[in-house]
Amino acid sequence: MITDIAVERVEFRCPESHWQSVVDYDVVTYADADGAEFEFYSTDGVPTLSPYTIDGAPLCPVCHRAVVGTPVARRLIPVPPGDDGRPRQPVSDGEAHRAQRRNMPLLPARSDEVTPPAGAEAETATTPQPDAP
Numbered sequence: 001m002i003t004d005i006a007v008e009r010v011e012f013r014c015p016e017s018h019w020q021s022v023v024d025y026d027v028v029t030y031a032d033a034d035g036a037e038f039e040f041y042s043t044d045g046v047p048t049l050s051p052y053t054i055d056g057a058p059l060c061p062v063c064h065r066a067v068v069g070t071p072v073a074r075r076l077i078p079v080p081p082g083d084d085g086r087p088r089q090p091v092s093d094g095e096a097h098r099a100q101r102r103n104m105p106l107l108p109a110r111s112d113e114v115t116p117p118a119g120a121e122a123e124t125a126t127t128p129q130p131d132a133p
């Protein structure tokens with residue numbers, strides 16, 4: 001049984017400030033018949049290991065250290081069927097229902113990665129600055 005669905009924004013920062021990235025993970029929590037809970041992570045529809053573990057941590061492209069993620073934001077997705085009266089939309093015609101969704105572009109989980117130039121402050125490299133007037 002699915003007990004929780006959320007999108008979690010995870011930040012990765014190389015401890016040597018070589019590289020940083022922000023990735024949105026889809027996280028589904030599932031309880032099996034014995035009540036044991038498991039979390040399933042994915043990005044862009046592809047199953048992944050937990051970004052909060054060494055095994056699931058990406059490597060800094062410069063120094064190749066594993067960079068364990070830090071959660072920075074979370075958006076809960078209500079699990080159906082939910083309480084009575086919760087809005088819902090019947091799907092009566094299967095394949096034809098909102099057929100345009102099959103051709104929609106991927107909503108990417110990953111922001112642009114930032115590798116600050118040598119000597120630059122990592123803090124300022126994360127925020128794109130508008131062009132000067």
Ligand SMILES: [Zn+2]
Pocket residue numbers: 014015016017018019060061062063064065
């Ligand atoms: Zn590094």
